[in-house]
Amino acid sequence: MAASTKDSTFNADEGTVRMFLRGRPINLYLPTALVDNYSLSRVATAPLAKLRLEWVYGYRGRDCRANLYYLPTGELVYFIAAAVVLYNVEEQQQRHYLGHNDDVKCLAIHPNKLIVATGQCAGHDRREGKAHVRIWNSVSLHTLHVIGLGDFERSICCLSFSKADGGALLCVIDDSSEHNISIWDWQKGEKGQKLAENKSSGDTVVAMEFHPLDKNTIISCGKGHISFWTFENCCLYKKLGIFDHRDKPKYVTCLAFTANGDIVSGDSSGNILIWARGTNVVAKAVRGAHEGPVFSIYTLKDGEVLTGGGKDGRVLQWDAQLTKTEIETLIPEQYGPVRAITEGRGSQLIVGTTKNCILAGSFQLPFQPVVQGHTDELWGLAVHPEQSQFLTGGHDKMLVLWDSLSHTAVWSLDFDEAIQSACFSPDGAVIVVGTVLGHWFAISAETREILSHHNDGSEPIQVVRFSPDGKMLAIGSRDNIIYIYQANDNYHKYNRIGRCSGHSSFITHFDWSSDSTFILSNSGDYEVLFWNASVCRQIPQSSQLRDTDWATTTSTLSAATIGIWPENADGTDVNTCDRSHDKKLVATGDDFGKVKLFTYPVTQPKSLCHTYGGHSSHVTSVQFLPDDTRLVTTGGKDSSVIQWVIC
Template identity: 30%
Template sequence: MADRKYPEKRSQKNLKKQNLNLPHTERDAESMQMKQATAPSIHIWDAVNKQTLSILRCYHSKGVCSVSFSATGKLLLSVGLDPEHTVTIWRWQEGAKIASKAGHNQRIFVAEFRPDSDSQFVSVGVKHVKFWTLAGRALLSKKGLLSTLEDARMQTMLAVAFGASNLTFTGTISGDVCVWKEHVLCRVVARAHTGPVFAMYTTLRDGLIVTGGKERPSKEGGAVKLWDQELRRCRAFRLETGQVTDCVRSVCRGKGKILVGTKNAEIIEVGEKNAACSVLVHGHVDGPIWGLATHPSRDFFLSAAEDGTVILWDIADKKMLNKVTLGLAARTVCYSPEGDMVAIGMKNGEFIVLLVSSLKIWGKKRDRRCPIHDIRFSPDSRFLAVGSSENSVDFYDLSLGPTLNRVSCCRDIPSFVIQMDFSADSRYLQVSTGCYKRHVYEVPSGRHLLDPAAIDRITWATWTSILGNEVLGIWSRHAEKADINCACVSHSGISLVTGDDFGMVKLFDFPCPEKFAKHKRFLGHSPHVTNIRFTSGDRHVVSAGGDDCSLFVWRCVHTPH
């Protein structure tokens, strides 16, 4: 923040997402925004210029589980998560629904158009497969028949691909691949993978088929296989990326390369000729991303998630620089003021301090048995504050070395800790709590400061609290107490960003002491946004997602009020 406590409001910044330009409205009714943010919809994008081409407001009440373009690209097929798993055909460029019908009473996992057709498609799911035809505005379907194959049984189908002469291939949960002639089962390729076949892809140019599944790498097999047109012979690829990759969830093929999406949140490029592997995209594997910290002077940031990993990201190059596997779920992360140390709070109550230069452990301690919700270095780098769900904040004197002896704690906190911020002189700590009250404590004594006048004179080094008169305006008319999850004031002290349960990032002037303050809204995350931070120099904002396990980088554009 700026040196003065309440800097003048000089300008407001616009946020633009680094990779996607998302439309936003400035003064829509709040309730309508919340409804639209959570209602299922389908967005069609131009992959080159990243512009939105069409938004289809769905009739799928629970969500959309599968989409597929027709051969010409004029039609779009979607499948809903509603109880009837409705199948819908759209003319997406016009935003018009042309046909819809109940798909099946059991879950449908995938539905795809045949690659040479605008009228025929196949859907697969829990113990069923259906062959569909679009006839005008009507949808006609035939169930897959097992014919007279010995020991044939209907399995749960997870993937679908297509061959010449009206052949269809479906991957099963047992690792088999079923071969269908029209809608009749004619052959079973037993144990195509040792585990479930999660993905299949048909290449129109040569008819070859890629399958991806769960299979440990071996001399004879791997999680990715390339098959001939009739699925009789295959070549297996071992995904050698420095770690064992035995579960593939998505595959695609083109120009002599195979793209592979893994359960480990990686996208790997595999060369068909030499089987060379290159990791293009990294990410967190599982669980919400709770921890987020930006480097104090460089365009780097750290993310920590419940998958037990902490990842260092480079904003300029849009890539992962390093990854630390902790083995336990991580909940919060913080840089030291000089950027030479990193503190990580864990779900089991432990916290770890790493040296950035070597990523080696400088010290670790576990004085609590419940999750650490926030962790902060003091601006003078002497103290580390550790806030947990045990209604406590512990202070550690780092000048005493890596033994990390607790020197004091705040004892009278009425609920679990949500956010913490040090004062600029390192003498005070403000704590936002689960009962939605903000408290201020002296450092390191932990004495509760109750004098409003004294609190009002404090200049804060950072502000991430969602509570206090300075941020009263972030709460909308219809917001409940738990709706806003995170906030961050820019280093200049003139702007404030928040993340909420509806997937929205909001931009305010700071301070915003008046109720229902004017702001701008930006959509991109699915619910909910767990954390948000300005980067050094306020050039970017980084937001973390819960259900979507995603990290968004937004560009800050300075504009006049």
């Protein structure tokens, strides 16, 4: 049974609100000052403040291809989560197309370099969350057409505008079991018109392009195949590429076209094959061009060809006949192998990598990161207590310190274990990091050396937080226990005082009282418990603490957060919340990729809010920067970090 906020009851004698999550009653004591005038029927208004998406950190190169282009506006266009980013590196400015409501998986640029098509996967919402293609203007960010709502299964995996006829058609391949290929007259009405459809392949399809010179010719490739399609009389006809028995690869991984219209394909064995224009046979083979797979082929304006290696990290230049030149460069190993290549301004090359980074450089100049990102699920987020910096830590074992003003990584640190949680000491000099294996580390924020290492149980450390006075550190574990430590020697040394044991499920959130005496904690089965921290004793009479001033509001279950739970919410729907330092706002992140902004305190079950998209998976953490000018949010599986300005 889900929660129903309309089933909440108010006991005026005790001053309690009883709400239900999954049928489980939760009694919360309201502050004394609110009790006399409290009414369940009152609707709390949304705040005057609003959020504006300012910056998206990260890029999706890990598992997506051909998703990085340079526009005439001087912007790079790429995607991560449900956001398409238009990033002007020179001006250090981002714009964002936010029409999608779930993971964007592919991207195509119209021949006029103005119109963009992006395809998304099916999402959470049965009505709106269907796989579809959105076609939009890259200058105005205005949506022109929405194609295929209800036509595609699971996801869109490849997109291409026709080239030889000026971009009148759009070809789409979906990620269904048959990988259906369809041709659309995308300009016909708001929803476009499907002209033809056919089964493409029972095997994975990874790339597809319209031929630049031959009208109505399409090439697609993927696991064990390359296909040559002809679109005629509203029908699609396929010829399979014929491989020499030596050259049949496990995957054909990428394709491009030479200046004279021959097709160039790269494969998982590191070979490059040229298929003569108008045929389905190999005209030339370059075996072992790269060590490991060839992930990207790009034809330069002057007809020369670039290839990028998925294991060796090399970018090689070839002449128009695919004879290797002496020109090559190596992408630094820490940024990952090459995923996508495109031309920037002048002789500049832009490279996207499988470690979700974007680099800019050339054969003469070394490659420097312009975008860095995480590559796995993100849970750890900590905001610096004084500066405009924040930390993120993920299951990719990376800890990154970001500067919110320059939007760059100050430093990153490789861990041996997946990171689950993090916090700063009150003076910002020490970072505490909790891992999924029950270990936690105290690290110098300046030198990044490990000052202290402890182990509490073998379950993930869900929450780490210092008391406001800095004398104690609380560690909340998935083993249902909060461990309390005394912090000594400028946060370099820690002695365990005891364990707060009493929850019947894993710890999800907790908050310290402003006087560093008490802790309010939540668990996975929606318990709200209170503790005297220094003696690790539970306080059974929670009414005694109804007027306590709490240093933070990160617990999703408390008298101050009753209204963050939507109608019919499951108890796991809201993952995270945070109160602004001026005590005017509460931000939440939920399982549907949404960030919401409420007026603090959210004591009314019916509370209006502002809702924002951009993330595609569960939002795992939200935190206000110390001056309350910005909010930082992390997406779990979408591995994105989004920074919002509070307007």
